[in-house]
Amino acid sequence: MEFMREKVVVFTGAGVSAESGLRTFRDMGGYWREYAIESVASPEGWKANPQAVLEFYNERRKAVLQASPNAAHLAIAALEARFDVVVITQNIDDLHERAGSTNVMHVHGEILKARSSVDPFLIYPLATAVIEMGQLCEHGSQLRPDVVWFGEVLPEDEWNASVRVAESADVFLSVGTSAVVYPAASLPMMAKRRGAFLVEVNPEPTALTEYADEFLQGPAGVILPQMVELVRGVRAIHPA
Numbered sequence: 543m544e545f546m547r548e549k550v551v552v553f554t555g556a557g558v559s560a561e562s563g564l565r566t567f568r569d570m571g572g573y574w575r576e577y578a579i580e581s582v583a584s585p586e587g588w589k590a591n592p593q594a595v596l597e598f599y600n601e602r603r604k605a606v607l608q609a610s611p612n613a614a615h616l617a618i619a620a621l622e623a624r625f626d627v628v629v630i631t632q633n634i635d636d637l638h639e640r641a642g643s644t645n646v647m648h649v650h651g652e653i654l655k656a657r658s659s660v661d662p663f664l665i666y667p668l669a670t671a672v673i674e675m676g677q678l679c680e681h682g683s684q685l686r687p688d689v690v691w692f693g694e695v696l697p698e699d700e701w702n703a704s705v706r707v708a709e710s711a712d713v714f715l716s717v718g719t720s721a722v723v724y725p726a727a728s729l730p731m732m733a734k735r736r737g738a739f740l741v742e743v744n745p746e747p748t749a750l751t752e753y754a755d756e757f758l759q760g761p762a763g764v765i766l767p768q769m770v771e772l773v774r775g776v777r778a779i780h781p782a
């Protein structure tokens with residue numbers, strides 16, 4: 543008899559990719575310690591100096607292509623053997639997919655895709671590591687990274703779908719995010735209000751910690767594999 547598989551939503555931020563060597567934003571050594579957000583991650587910055595914005599994302603894209611999924615990504619993918627898992631990520635890398643997660647929603651876009659700067663629905667997979675000035679879409683406009691900048695609305699379908707998913711969670715895992723960027727940071731509480739068990743995994747407390755049912759303090763690459771082993775043990779005793 544196949545019991546209903548619990549719905550587990552894993553909400554991730556830059557911290558889940560930290561052990562893959564990708565920089566976070568607000569930590570020591572984070573991007574926003576070195577770059578002014580509005581100059582490289584906003585429409586105003588793009589308008590003022592598109593070359594600087596392209597270079598910022600070209601550097602990050604090269605780091606993503608050189609990185610590999612870490613134990614946290616692999617553990618999150620392994621959860622799919624036992625649960626109905628959806629990953630909602632704020633990250634623009636593809637490490638969840640490369641680790642084997644099959645249901646990933648990118649609410650802030652994807653660095654490995656390019657987009658027309660006049661038509662947000664014109665999206666192109668990127669064959670190269672860089673987008674350069676002069677690379678144009680079919681309307682003749684400059685290509686830009688397919689990511690959501692500050693002051694830009696999130697892709698409506700992706701956002702509405704992620705709200706529905708969060709509100710249907712039995713367990714909502716928030717992993718490696720400072721939970722300060724909205725509207726994405728409102729997803730954990732949307733889940734909790736609908737009855738989800740809210741678990742946070744982070745080496746540091748965040749704006750979300752006081753609302754979490756469980757706060758598992760530590761690096762995701764250590765905590766998540768332990769969590770999967772625990773589940774495997776429990777399931778072995780009480781097979782579903």
Ligand code: BV8
Nearest residue numbers: 555556557566567568632692693718719720723724761762
């Ligand atoms: C919007 C782009 C409607 C891609 C990102 C004024 C004007 C306009 C808007 C606003 C405004 N004031 C506020 C807003 C809303 C704004 C916002 O929330 N600002 C914040 C900063 C206050 N949001 C927006 O603008 C959004 N759009 O509101 O549209 C609108 C439209 C017009 C006008 C008004 C409103 C768009 C938000 C999306 C912005 N784009 N990224 C890219 O370059 O990556 S957000 C950026 O922050 C990244 O996507 C990132 O993922 C996200 C969240 O950061 P985190 O992932 O949490 O990373 P962070 O470094 O903060 O934290 C890392 C955590 O990991 C830490 O807690 C650390 O302890 C932990 N960690 C470290 N190591 C480990 C670890 N955890 C586990 N294991 C480890 N080993």
